[in-house]
Amino acid sequence: MRKNVxxxxxxxxxxxxxxxxxxxxxxxxxxxxxxxxxxxxxHIYEDKGISGATVDEDGLTIEREGxxxxxxxxxSAQVSQVIVLNTSRLWRSDMAKVLIQRELKxxxxxxxxxxxxxxxxxxxEPNDFLVNGMLELLDQYQRLEIALKLSRGRKKKAEQGGYxxxxxxxxxxxxxxxxxxxxxxxxxxxxRRLFAFKHLYPHWSLSQLAEQLNAEGHxxxxxxxxxxxxxxxxxxxxxxxxxxxxxxxxxxxGQHPAII
Numbered sequence: 132m133r134k135n136v137x138x139x140x141x142x143x144x145x146x147x148x149x150x151x152x153x154x155x156x157x158x159x160x161x162x163x164x165x166x167x168x169x170x171x172x173x174h175i176y177e178d179k180g181i182s183g184a185t186v187d188e189d190g191l192t193i194e195r196e197g198x199x200x201x202x203x204x205x206x207s208a209q210v211s212q213v214i215v216l217n218t219s220r221l222w223r224s225d226m227a228k229v230l231i232q233r234e235l236k237x238x239x240x241x242x243x244x245x246x247x248x249x250x251x252x253x254x255x256e257p258n259d260f261l262v263n264g265m266l267e268l269l270d271q272y273q274r275l276e277i278a279l280k281l282s283r284g285r286k287k288k289a290e291q292g293g294y295x296x297x298x299x300x301x302x303x304x305x306x307x308x309x310x311x312x313x314x315x316x317x318x319x320x321x322x323r324r325l326f327a328f329k330h331l332y333p334h335w336s337l338s339q340l341a342e343q344l345n346a347e348g349h350x351x352x353x354x355x356x357x358x359x360x361x362x363x364x365x366x367x368x369x370x371x372x373x374x375x376x377x378x379x380x381x382x383x384x385g386q387h388p389a390i391i
Contacts, residue, residue, distance in 0.1 A: 136165060136212045136243070138175035139201055141220045154179065157216045164214060164245050173210065176201040198231070205238045217246040225258060300368055301352065301361075302390050312387045319390045321349045322372055325365055326391050337362045 140157035158175055165172040178197035198221070201213065213235065215221055221242065222228040232252045235242065244250045299305050302322040303312040321344065328340055335343075337359035344357045351361060370377060374389030 133169055133171040134212070135173055135208070135210045136170045136214050137173050137201060137204075137208065137210050138162075138165075138214045139177070139198065139220060140175060140216070141178040141195070141197070157220065160216055160245055161214045164243075170212075170214070172214070173208065174204075202231070202234045205235065205240055210240060212241050212243045214243050214245070217244045218242065218250060300371055301365055302372065303387065314388055314390060318352070322365060322390050324349065325362065326369070326372070329366065337366075 138158070138161040140154050140161070142154055142157075154177055158177075161175060162172065164170075176197040178195045213221070218228075222231055232242075235252060242250065242252050299312060302315055302318045304315040305312050324347065325340060325344060328335065328343055332339075341357040341359050341362045344362070349357065351357060369391070371385070371387075372390045374385055374387070376383050376385030376387070
C-alpha cells in the first residue's frame with residue numbers, strides 16, 4: 132500500500148536567481164521522486180517570492196500562505212511525509228525551523244528532502260533543543276507580562292477605590308460592559324438582616340444565622356436556601372459593605388455605595 136505524502140515548493144526572488152530552483156523544477160523533482168519511490172502524492176503546496184526565514188513580528192507564526200495551508204491540513208490529511216527538494220524550501224532560520232517542526236510532529240509527519248537523503252526532523256540536534264528552550268521561555272515571559280499588566284491595571288483601579296474585576300459581591304450588581312458596582316436592592320435587604328442578626332445574637336453559629344435567613348424566606352442569587360458557607364462569605368466582606376475597598380494590601384474608601 133502506497134504511503135500518502137504531500138509536497139511543498141517555494142522560491143524567493145533572490146533565491147530563484149541564486150540557486151536556480153524554479154517552482155516548476157521543484158514540482159517535477161517531487162513528482163519524479165514520488166513515482167520512483169511508490170508514494171501517493173496528494174497535493175503540492177507552494178509559496179512564491181517569500182523568504183524561508185519569514186516569521187511574523189512576534190516571531191511566533193510563519194507568514195507563508197502555502198505553508199500555513201499545509202500545516203492546517205495535517206490534522207485531517209493523514210500523510211506520513213512532506214516532500215521537498217531540500218529543507219531550505221521549508222525554512223532558513225532556526226526560529227522558523229523549530230516552529231514548523233513542532234506542528235509536523237503533532238501529527239507524526241516527517242520531512243523528506245530529496246537532496247538530503249538521510250534527513251529527518253526526528254533526528255536529535257542540540258541547536259534545536261536550544262531554540263525550543265528559548266521559545267518556551269518566550270511563551271512564559273509573554274504570559275507573565277500579560278498577567279503583570281492586568282495586575283497593574285487592577286491595582287491602579289483599586290487605589291482609586293474602584294471595582295477591579297472578578298465576581299460581584301452579594302448585594303451588588305454590575306451592568307454589562309461596566310466596572311461600576313450598584314446596590315441590588317433586594318439582596319441588600321438580606322445583607323442588612325444578616326448583620327443585624329449577627330449584632331443581636333453574637334453567639335449564634337453560622338448555621339443558625341443561615342436558618343434564620345431561610346425561615347424569613349430569603350434566598351441566594353440562584354434562588355436556593357442559604358448555607359453556613361454562604362453566610363460566612365457575606366460576613367467576611369463586612370468592610371466592603373461598609374464602603375471600604377480592599378485589594379491585596381490596599382484598603383481605601385471605595386467608589387461603591389455602602390450597604391451597612
